[in-house]
Amino acid sequence: MIDRTSPADVMSLASGMQVGAVLVLQRDPGDVESLLAQRVPSVPRLRRRLVATPFGGGRPIWVDDAGFDITGHVHRVVCPAPGDEAALLDIASSLVIRPLPHSAPLWSATIVTGLAEDRAALVVVFHHVLSDGIGGLAVLANLVDGSPAIEAEPFPAPAPSRHDLVKDAWAARLTSPAHFSLAGFRWPSRGARCSLNQPIGPRRRQTIARTSVSRLRTAAHRCGGTVNDALLSSVTGALGTVLAERGEHVDDLVVSVPVSTRRSTTAAHLGNSTGVMPVALPTGGDTWSRLTRIAATTRSHKKTATPVTPVFRLLQGLGIADWFMNHQHMVNTVVTNVHGPDRPVRLGGVPVVGLIPLSATTGNVTVAFAALSYAGTFTVTVVADPDRTPDLAAITEALQAELDLLG
Template sequence: MIDRTSSDDLVSLASGMQVGAVVVLERDPGGVEALLADRVRAVPRLRRRLIRAPFGCGRPVWVDDAGFDISRHVHRVVCPAPGDDAALLGIASSLVTRPLPRSSPLWSATLVTGLAEGRAALILVFHHVLSDGIGGLAVLANLVDGAPDVGTTPFPAPAPSRRQLAEDAWAARFGLPGRASFSGLRWPSSGSRCSLNHPTGPQRRQTMARTSVSRLHAAAHRCGGTVNDALLTAVTGALGTVLNGRGDHVDELVVSIPVSARRSTTATHLGNSTSVMPVALPTGGDTRSRLTRIAAITRSHKKSATSVAPIFRTLKFLGIADWFMNHQHVVHTVVTNVHGPDHPICLGGAQVVGLIPLSATTGNVTVAFAALSYGDAFTVTVVADPEHVPDLLVLTEALQTELDLLD
């Protein structure tokens, strides 16, 4: 079977976005390179590279990398003193913003030693075309201890011939339904102009705030909402506080919420299956009333989430996609939330004591938020362009305050 990119994959490929996670370990597990060399066999995409198909032969395809070498993907660094969260996130930020070479499988793993309390961390980075958030969890599930043995499969498999690619492309053209419509997409009108939108540079800085799933669930339940609604309440409240401090008085912000079209996936079915839900949300009012309003708003919008691929393809065809991404005033920020493992996991015999999501911003969105749960722990990463968000620490403190108010 030919492994092709999807329409959503093409959007990710064009944006160059990279995502990942920091797997915090109780200790250095040792032998990480050998461990990953064995376990990547369960995830075909981790040993495949992306190639363009010949003219008339359809979208790019994933093919086995005949020269696959695990040492090109697994690295080791020592965290600078004092080995705290800030130092670890500094390393993670530099890795997730460093473009992965397109000539190889699009991922990297970096073991970080020298952390406080004798801990270590494995920083996993994926190009977004390789996997979305739920797909990333499927990858992690196959790398940790207790993953099922996949046995031995022939590697590398021969790449499909030009004839096979052409036949597959023609079959796909005649087998697909009609062109996607934009009619189901409820884009808000142009959002309030504020300092959150500015063309971003290459640098990113990440900070984080923490709370518990049980706290968010209880607060959301009282207001008829979900854990994600509680997260959005904290984010909008924190942004409202920071914007007021900047002299930007904004009553509502448009938040782009990625919505996965699947609840789960497997390591053999990765790629992107993500729709977007741009929603105008309030920034003011007390925490409980704002949560109640946000829960009602998101309920009314969930059926309107749609893929951005048709829109992006049109913009690319017109030659204005990059201009639009750098000048749009529809979306102020992006908030993602992925439900992680419910039970403790181990890697190479070392217990995983924390999971930290890694995200990125593109276009003129200067700050974004990514959340990931692990057991009852709930970690929110704030990623920003430091040139345009010099008050990132103030924003992070405001976010922590808002999360603490959710009780």
């Protein structure tokens, strides 16, 4: 079977976005290269590279990399003093924005030693075309201890012939809708005109806010909402506070919330299976009333909203997607949330004591948020262009304050 990219994958490829996670380890696990060499074969995509097809052959395909060498993907660095979380995040930020070479499988794993309390970390980075957030967790589940034994496929498999590619592409065209319609489509709302939208540069910085999953869930249920509603309320409240400090008073912000269309949560079915759902949410009011309003809004939105992915496909087809993303005023920020392992896991026998999501921001969105739950802790990473967001610390402090009010 031909492992072909989806339309959403092609959009991710064009964006160049990379994502990942930091596994904070109780100590250095030792020979990670050998460990990953044993486990990577259980995830076929980790040994496949992306290649273009000849004319008429359809979208790019994944083929086994006959020259795959684990040493080209696993690296080691020593964290500079003082080896605290901020120093670790600086390393992780530099890794997630460093473009992965397209001549090889699109992932990397970096062991970071020299951390405080003799801890270590594993920073795993994927190109978004390889996997979205849920798929990325499925990959990690296959790399940590206790993953089910999966018989590796014969490697390397021969690449499909041009005849097979053209035949497969035509079969896909015949069984897929001939077009998508934008009739009746309306963008939910224009984003607020504010300093959250500016052209961004190449640098990124990541900071962390945390709370308890159980306390956040209890607070959300009290207001008729979900954990994701509580996250959205905390984000918009924090941004409203910081915008006011900047002298900007904004009543509502449009938040881009990914919507998963994934039918499988295993590492055998990766790729990008998310759509984009923009929703206008309030920034003001007290914490509890805002959460109640947001819970009602998202409930209604889930029933009536249409993902805007086809719009971006159209823009990409016209060759203006990059221009649009750099000049748009439809979305003010992006918030993602992935449910991670409920119980602690180990890597090479070493406890994973923390799991930090790594995200990116593109276009003219100066700050974005990625949340990940792990073993009862809810971690939110704030990623921003530090040159456009010099008050990143204030945003993080305001977010932590909002989470604490709910906890």
